[in-house]
Amino acid sequence: MDPRATSGLNLLVFGVSHRTAPVALRERLAVQNDGHPALLARLASSGPVTEAMLLSTCNRVEFYVATSDVEAAEGLLAAALAENASTSAEELEPHLYSRREAEALHHLFRVASSLDSLVLGEPQILGQVKAAYELALSAKTAGPVLGACLPGTFRLARRVRRETGIARHPVSVSSVAVDFARQIFESFENRQVLIVGAGKMADLAARALAGQGARLVVTNRTQARAEELASRIGAKVHPFDDLAGALEQADIVISSTGAQRPILSAELLRKVQKRRRGRLFCVLDIAVPRDVEPGVDIEGLYVADIDDLQKIASHHAQDRREEADRAEVMVEQELGRFLQSFQGRRIGPTITALRARVLGLAKAEAERTLAATPGLGERERKVLFDLAESIAKKILHAPQVALKKGGADPLEGAALVAAAERLFELSPVGSMAEGDEELGRQAGEGGPSEERGRTKAR
Amino acid sequence: MGRAALTLGVVLHLVEIGTNCVQARSPVSSTGDAMSFVAFIAALGYLVASYRYRLATGGAFVVPGVLALVVLARVAPAEPGTLSLGSPLGRLHVFLSTVGVAVFGLAAALAIVYLIEDKRLRQRRFSGTLGKEAPLATLDRLALRCVSVGFPIFTLAILTGALWVARLGAIAGHMSLRPEYLFALATWIAFGVLLLARIGAGWRGRRAAWLTLGGFASALLVLAGYFVRLVT
Numbered sequence: 001m002d003p004r005a006t007s008g009l010n011l012l013v014f015g016v017s018h019r020t021a022p023v024a025l026r027e028r029l030a031v032q033n034d035g036h037p038a039l040l041a042r043l044a045s046s047g048p049v050t051e052a053m054l055l056s057t058c059n060r061v062e063f064y065v066a067t068s069d070v071e072a073a074e075g076l077l078a079a080a081l082a083e084n085a086s087t088s089a090e091e092l093e094p095h096l097y098s099r100r101e102a103e104a105l106h107h108l109f110r111v112a113s114s115l116d117s118l119v120l121g122e123p124q125i126l127g128q129v130k131a132a133y134e135l136a137l138s139a140k141t142a143g144p145v146l147g148a149c150l151p152g153t154f155r156l157a158r159r160v161r162r163e164t165g166i167a168r169h170p171v172s173v174s175s176v177a178v179d180f181a182r183q184i185f186e187s188f189e190n191r192q193v194l195i196v197g198a199g200k201m202a203d204l205a206a207r208a209l210a211g212q213g214a215r216l217v218v219t220n221r222t223q224a225r226a227e228e229l230a231s232r233i234g235a236k237v238h239p240f241d242d243l244a245g246a247l248e249q250a251d252i253v254i255s256s257t258g259a260q261r262p263i264l265s266a267e268l269l270r271k272v273q274k275r276r277r278g279r280l281f282c283v284l285d286i287a288v289p290r291d292v293e294p295g296v297d298i299e300g301l302y303v304a305d306i307d308d309l310q311k312i313a314s315h316h317a318q319d320r321r322e323e324a325d326r327a328e329v330m331v332e333q334e335l336g337r338f339l340q341s342f343q344g345r346r347i348g349p350t351i352t353a354l355r356a357r358v359l360g361l362a363k364a365e366a367e368r369t370l371a372a373t374p375g376l377g378e379r380e381r382k383v384l385f386d387l388a389e390s391i392a393k394k395i396l397h398a399p400q401v402a403l404k405k406g407g408a409d410p411l412e413g414a415a416l417v418a419a420a421e422r423l424f425e426l427s428p429v430g431s432m433a434e435g436d437e438e439l440g441r442q443a444g445e446g447g448p449s450e451e452r453g454r455t456k457a458r
Numbered sequence: 459m460g461r462a463a464l465t466l467g468v469v470l471h472l473v474e475i476g477t478n479c480v481q482a483r484s485p486v487s488s489t490g491d492a493m494s495f496v497a498f499i500a501a502l503g504y505l506v507a508s509y510r511y512r513l514a515t516g517g518a519f520v521v522p523g524v525l526a527l528v529v530l531a532r533v534a535p536a537e538p539g540t541l542s543l544g545s546p547l548g549r550l551h552v553f554l555s556t557v558g559v560a561v562f563g564l565a566a567a568l569a570i571v572y573l574i575e576d577k578r579l580r581q582r583r584f585s586g587t588l589g590k591e592a593p594l595a596t597l598d599r600l601a602l603r604c605v606s607v608g609f610p611i612f613t614l615a616i617l618t619g620a621l622w623v624a625r626l627g628a629i630a631g632h633m634s635l636r637p638e639y640l641f642a643l644a645t646w647i648a649f650g651v652l653l654l655a656r657i658g659a660g661w662r663g664r665r666a667a668w669l670t671l672g673g674f675a676s677a678l679l680v681l682a683g684y685f686v687r688l689v690t
Contacts, residue, residue, distance in 0.1 A: 278663060
């Protein structure tokens with residue numbers, strides 16, 4: 001048995017992501033936020049599932065649930081997903097994945113730290129996981145299991161962001177374009193940004209610059225489209241006939257026309273830059289074919305075309321991949337730490353349960369024997385009880401020692417706890433239901449943990 | 459890491475200068491001391507700026523320059539002409555020119571970084587990631603600030619120097635014109651023109667950077683002149 005599958009967390013992850021399902025399927029599976037609570041409540045009252053959280057983004061639809069009956073829970077979740085996407089379970093089946101116990105927690109850690117994202121290090125996912133957890137809390141479907149896992153997940157994700165460069169440099173062309181302009185200008189406060197053409201990418205970069213205080217001006221061959229874009233992003237319109245005038249007033253130009261020949265010719269730019277008296281001038285040419293005549297070299301003019309920006313973006317992406325290796329190490333360490341403290345909390349109750357079980361059996365057997373053989377004196381009765389107890393204690397000795405030692409290694413501890421539960425038919429120790437007040441508080445809701453706490457050992 | 463080491467160096471240097479001052483010895487009482495003082499001012503200026511701006515490349519020019527000056531200062535033989543520095547006017551002149559040259563040195567380092575960055579951005583050589591260096595506009599602005607701080611100081615240095623030379627000439631009965639005087643004047647003119655052109659005609663960028671470098675090279679020639687005279 002894989003020791004990681006037996007941590008006793010009772011956590012299960014089940015769903016699809018960009019790694020397993022095409023976007024067409026993910027779109028259909030995505031659950032609207034307002035649909036969450038009802039679905040979660042239905043799942044969590046179903047029997048095999050005791051807690052449920054749903055993470056539904058454009059790149060993944062995943063259930064994080066607490067269950068002690070994995071097969072039943074998986075069936076239930078698959079049905080819920082299929083129903084939501086109005087598709088058959090058969091069609092869905094090849095795209096689904098499931099992670100159990102420590103593997104599930106590992107997955108959660110990686111997802112929240114943006115290590116499993118389509119764009120490595122993208123910043124939204126942590127907020128999305130938080131929102132999913134809050135929804136589960138408000139739907140009262142988060143209990144001790146999720147409550148034990150999520151707060152630590154958020155701490156880890158923040159630490160990964162802070163201590164590795166996984167999100168340091170932008171990897172999208174529009175953010176890189178802004179970065180390029182930042183290599184030239186100190187701030188964008190009151191800088192004039194001229195958008196030539198009405199392309200989609202220009203839109204994103206312009207918004208980012210406007211967010212930092214830049215003024216936006218749009219010019220486009222078709223006046224109507226210029227006005228449409230301008231009203232959408234809060235820009236002024238400059239007549240296209242006076243392109244030179246617009247250029248002269250601008251500090252940053254974002255050009256994305258569909259023109260077949262470069263509309264920003266070397267001659268035009270030289271003339272403009274002369275009139276600007278050499279002030280710093282940044283042209284971001286994100287059009288294909290290019291809008292700036294190739295080979296322009298003018299004092300104070302800095303041009304980046306789409307290839308340059310993409311080259312920088314891929315540099316940054318490479319950088320992120322290298323940093324992701326460091327992040328994976330942090331995730332592993334955190335998982336080890338988590339499991340160790342988790343097992344530490346679990347081993348004690350397991351030993352208690354084991355002792356109660358074996359000593360109880362011995363006592364019961366002794367009583368049965370006494371009942372079957374009447375006429376024994378007080379002394380004989382005591383001898384029989386002592387014998388039964390001392391045999392029981394001898395049997396208990398080795399497993400007890402092994403369990404105590406197993407606390408040092410999280411995975412071994414987990415395996416031993418699971419083995420003890422199976423060999424001695426102990427009901428699973430719900431360590432978190434069992435007086436784990438600290439974690440219960442972190443879950444934020446006292447109620448569900450009471451109702452949904454699994455069978456206690458004694 | 460490197461910055462922490464530089465900070466330590468500057469603090470130790472300050473302690474040394476402070477000790478000298480307590481012993482009533484001016485930080486610029488000899489050519490060696492003066493060079494060491496130039497290094498101190500430049501390192502201090504760079505350090506302060508580097509806490510506020512990204513100036514990784516700048517450090518690559520300032521720090522070796524500072525190191526070279528400190529080493530030169532140590533190997534410079536003790537002054538035979540220290541006596542002549544005894545006059546308050548002479549001491550003031552050496553102090554002012556030392557500070558002025560150090561500030562110009564910082565401007566020159568910024569100009570070099572500007573030229574490198576300008577070239578990199580114009581030729582679109584984006585090795586590695588963006589954002590390691592301060593924006594061009596910042597480099598330009600800081601260089602201008604250095605020059606406008608350094609220029610008045612250097613002007614006073616030239617004036618006190620001229621007065622001092624005149625007085626020494628009067629004592630000796632004849633004026634000796636050294637090539638250093640010429641370079642000092644050239645330095646003053648270069649930075650003066652630069653300031654005028656920047657403020658008046660909006661000069662900036664590459665041309666301003668080259669002129670800054672020219673001015674500083676000329677200032678270095680003045681120092682070199684004193685140093686050569688001292689060694690020979």
